[in-house]
Amino acid sequence: xxxxxxxxxxxxxxxxxxxxxxxxxxxxxxxxxxxxxxxxxxxxxxxxxxxxxxxxxxxxxxxxxxxxxxxxxxxxxxxxxxxxxxxxxxxxxxxx
Numbered sequence: 001x002x003x004x005x006x007x008x009x010x011x012x013x014x015x016x017x018x019x020x021x022x023x024x025x026x027x028x029x030x031x032x033x034x035x036x037x038x039x040x041x042x043x044x045x046x047x048x049x050x051x052x053x054x055x056x057x058x059x060x061x062x063x064x065x066x067x068x069x070x071x072x073x074x075x076x077x078x079x080x081x082x083x084x085x086x087x088x089x090x091x092x093x094x095x096x
Contacts, residue, residue: 006033006037
């Protein structure tokens with residue numbers, strides 16, 4: 001099998017921090033990049049990374065939690081048929 005080189009540019013601080021964290025995880029930058037490319041090739045999914053504290057990231061996480069909660073609710077319960085706004089209101093009222 002032939003190989004190709006993939007390269008990207010990042011600022012020096014990001015590179016140093018990422019390299020340290022990659023080493024702490026017991027792997028190498030090459031392995032991380034190779035695994036990412038293999039993942040994209042095999043699944044067709046290109047991961048979208050957002051800054052952990054960003055508004056978009058928090059909203060997405062909240063929606064994923066809501067979807068997970070809904071999926072785990074028995075079908076005969078009121079929560080299973082509530083709108084997103086109704087679920088939010090219900091959860092807010094439970095903690096009030």
